[in-house]
Amino acid sequence: MSDFNERVIAEFRANGGVVEMFGPRVVLLRTVGAKSGEPRTTPVVYRRDGDRLIVFASKAGAPEHPAWFHNILADPGLTIEVGQEGQVVARKARAVELHGEERDRLFEQQATEIPTFREYEQKTTRKIPVVALELGDVIPG
Secondary structure, three states: OOHHHHHHHHHHHHOOOOEOOOEOOEEEEEEEOOOOOOEEEEEEEEEEEOOEEEEEOOHHHOOOOOHHHHHHHHOOEEEEEEEEOOEEEEEEEEEEEEOHHHHHHHHHHHHHHOOHHHHHHHHOOOOOOEEEEEEEEEEOO
16 A cells, blocks of 8 residues: 555544545545455545445546456445544445446536546546445444
């Protein structure tokens, strides 16, 4: 894990789910490595869509998808950590890759609100995957 991600995760957990650079719209994805089988934790920016959290496999416009995206394709069941009323709450979730009009609509909303996502889209030849996290039960902690 990168030093940057380690700092974001530590700040997120210390501040009830808020990261100064990103505000309260960070979620931690706790996945299992598709190749290694090892637990992985990755901070990503999200937006809400009804009861779902929407995340974007942008990898800052890199030519390849981020590792977390490969992990959820291999096993869409995951645990997330999200800020809720000043606390970090762990929940079960199921990842569903979105396609077509729904994918395009949600990506456009994100790119309009956070123009950096438009830059990511322009930097790469791949279509940036959009993933819905369908929330499950809170994990007592």
